Amino acid sequence: MSEPSTTRRQVLLAGTAALGAVAVSGWGTASASPVRDPFTLGVASGDPWPDGVVLWTRLAPDPLAPDGLGGMPRRVVPVEWQIAADERFRHVVRAGVEFARPESAHSVHAEVSGLRPGAEYFYRFRVGNQLSPVGRTKTAPRPGARLDRFAFAFASCQNYPEGFYTAHRHLADEDLDLVAFLGDYIYEGSAQGSIGRGHSPAAETFTLADYRVRLAQYKSDADLRAAHAAFPWAVVFDDHEVENNWAGDHSQPDTEPDQDPVVFRQRRAQAFQAYYEHMPLRRAQRPSGPDIRIHRRLTFGDLADFHLLDTRQYRDVQVAGDARLDPSRTILGAPQKEWLLRNLAGRTARWNVLAQQVFFSQRDFTAGDADSFSDDAWDDYYVERNLVRDHLARASNPVVITGDVHASYVADVKADFEDPASATVATELVGTSITSGGDGTDQNSGDAVQLRENPHIKFINRKRGYVRNVLTRDSWTADFRIVDYVSRPGAPITDRARFVIEAGRAGAQQA
Ligand SMILES: [Fe+2]
Incomplete structure (x- = not known):
C-alpha cells in the first residue's frame, strides 16, 4: 500500500489561499471585512449519492454564546453556495441559496x-462578502456500476476534554472516499479535564442551547474541521449525543428529572435538534420532536453497501444476567430490524457493511466457567443479535464496523459463539476512540482475560486513532492507525496493525 497522500490537504490549502487574492466566478475577492467571520464552525459534506451530496455549514461568529444562537441576530440570513469541479471554482457546476434560520x-x-x-x-458558502473555507467532496459511483477500489475510514468517541484531535489532523491527510463516524461525536457531561479543553457549558447539557454550545465547541477544533472539509462523512449517533447509556424513551438511572420518560423525550428532542443542526445530514434525517430517522443505506457502485444503524432510539432498556436471553428483547426495534433483514437479503454489492455503534460479537469479561457481558452491547439483546448474525451469514461478505468501546478490536463473528470450531460467518472491526480515555495503552490486564475467554477475538489495542479501510473486489484491508498520545498536540500517526479479509472468506487475518 502506498503511503497516505497529503495531496488532498495541499489542494485545499492552496484553494483557500487562492481565494484571498484571485477573483473567482463572479463572487469577487475575499477581502478583509469588519464583520466577524460567520464560518467559525467550518464546512462539511455528507451522505454521498450518485447524483449529489448534502453540503453543511452553520453561521456562528460567536460559537459559544450561551443562548446557543452563535452570536447571530434573530433573523433569516440568505447563504449562497457553489459547487465546482475544480478547487479554484473556475468550473462551477451548481449553485444556489439556502435560508439560514434562527430556529x-x-x-x-x-x-x-x-x-x-x-x-x-x-464547495464553499458565502454570506455578504464573507467566504467560507473550501471543502472537498465526492459523489458515490452508480449502484451496480463496476468499482474496483473504495477507501474509507471510521472513527468514533471524541471526548473533547480528554485529548487533542491529532487523529483527525492525520485523518484529513488520508486519501478517502468517505468517513463513517459511529457515534459519541460529543459528550454530554460537565468534565473540564486537565489539558485546557474544559467543556462548554461547564455543566451537563439538557437544553437546546446547551447542546448547541457543546456541538459548536467541538466544531471549534481546527483538526476536526479539517477532517470534515476533506471528505464526505456518514454519521450516526450513539448514547453521548444525548446522555450516557440512554435506551429508547429512557434515561440511564440517575437522580435527574429525566427519569420521567416524558421529560427524557423532551431532552432527546433538544439533543436531536442540535445534532441535526451540526451534521451534514439530508432532510430525511431532520428530527421531528423526539424522533429522528438515522438508519439508512449508502451504496458505492457494485463494491459496498453501507447499512447505517440506530442501536439507541428503539432499544429495550438494559438488563442484568439471564434476562438478556429473553427472545422478545430488541436493540433495533421491529421496523428497523425488518428493514435491515430485507436489505441484507436484497443487496448485491460485494461487501455488506453494518456501520453501527456497539460491540456486536460475544464478549465474556469473566475468567473461567462464570461469565459476564456488557449490558449496553448486542450481548444484552442475545436473540436478536443471533438473528441478525444468521442473516449476515447469508449476505455477501458481511463486515460489522463498531465504535463505543474506546479500543481497537478484530473479531470473528461465529455461527455459534460458544463453539470456537463453528464457522466464521462475518467479520467485526472495532475502531478505537479519537480521544476518549486519554492517551491509552496497548492493552490492560482485563484484555488478557477477554482474549482467553473469547477465542474469536484476535486483536485488542487501547491507543487512540481510527481505522483506514481499502476495499477491492478481492480483499478488505484494515489499518489500525494510532497516535501515541492525545494529552498534548503533535503525535505522529503509525500503523499499529493491519488485518486483511479475503472476499469469500469471513474473518480477518493479520498481515
Ligand atoms: Fe465513547
Whole structure:
C-alpha cells in the first residue's frame, strides 16, 4: 500500500489561499471585512449519492454564546453556495441559496443534485462578502456500476476534554472516499479535564442551547474541521449525543428529572435538534420532536453497501444476567430490524457493511466457567443479535464496523459463539476512540482475560486513532492507525496493525 497522500490537504490549502487574492466566478475577492467571520464552525459534506451530496455549514461568529444562537441576530440570513469541479471554482457546476434560520441555529443543509457519479467536487458558502473555507467532496459511483477500489475510514468517541484531535489532523491527510463516524461525536457531561479543553457549558447539557454550545465547541477544533472539509462523512449517533447509556424513551438511572420518560423525550428532542443542526445530514434525517430517522443505506457502485444503524432510539432498556436471553428483547426495534433483514437479503454489492455503534460479537469479561457481558452491547439483546448474525451469514461478505468501546478490536463473528470450531460467518472491526480515555495503552490486564475467554477475538489495542479501510473486489484491508498520545498536540500517526479479509472468506487475518 502506498503511503497516505497529503495531496488532498495541499489542494485545499492552496484553494483557500487562492481565494484571498484571485477573483473567482463572479463572487469577487475575499477581502478583509469588519464583520466577524460567520464560518467559525467550518464546512462539511455528507451522505454521498450518485447524483449529489448534502453540503453543511452553520453561521456562528460567536460559537459559544450561551443562548446557543452563535452570536447571530434573530433573523433569516440568505447563504449562497457553489459547487465546482475544480478547487479554484473556475468550473462551477451548481449553485444556489439556502435560508439560514434562527430556529435552526442558522445551520444550512444544501442538498445538491445533478452531479456526476463517482466524481470529486469542491464547495464553499458565502454570506455578504464573507467566504467560507473550501471543502472537498465526492459523489458515490452508480449502484451496480463496476468499482474496483473504495477507501474509507471510521472513527468514533471524541471526548473533547480528554485529548487533542491529532487523529483527525492525520485523518484529513488520508486519501478517502468517505468517513463513517459511529457515534459519541460529543459528550454530554460537565468534565473540564486537565489539558485546557474544559467543556462548554461547564455543566451537563439538557437544553437546546446547551447542546448547541457543546456541538459548536467541538466544531471549534481546527483538526476536526479539517477532517470534515476533506471528505464526505456518514454519521450516526450513539448514547453521548444525548446522555450516557440512554435506551429508547429512557434515561440511564440517575437522580435527574429525566427519569420521567416524558421529560427524557423532551431532552432527546433538544439533543436531536442540535445534532441535526451540526451534521451534514439530508432532510430525511431532520428530527421531528423526539424522533429522528438515522438508519439508512449508502451504496458505492457494485463494491459496498453501507447499512447505517440506530442501536439507541428503539432499544429495550438494559438488563442484568439471564434476562438478556429473553427472545422478545430488541436493540433495533421491529421496523428497523425488518428493514435491515430485507436489505441484507436484497443487496448485491460485494461487501455488506453494518456501520453501527456497539460491540456486536460475544464478549465474556469473566475468567473461567462464570461469565459476564456488557449490558449496553448486542450481548444484552442475545436473540436478536443471533438473528441478525444468521442473516449476515447469508449476505455477501458481511463486515460489522463498531465504535463505543474506546479500543481497537478484530473479531470473528461465529455461527455459534460458544463453539470456537463453528464457522466464521462475518467479520467485526472495532475502531478505537479519537480521544476518549486519554492517551491509552496497548492493552490492560482485563484484555488478557477477554482474549482467553473469547477465542474469536484476535486483536485488542487501547491507543487512540481510527481505522483506514481499502476495499477491492478481492480483499478488505484494515489499518489500525494510532497516535501515541492525545494529552498534548503533535503525535505522529503509525500503523499499529493491519488485518486483511479475503472476499469469500469471513474473518480477518493479520498481515
Ligand atoms: Fe465513547
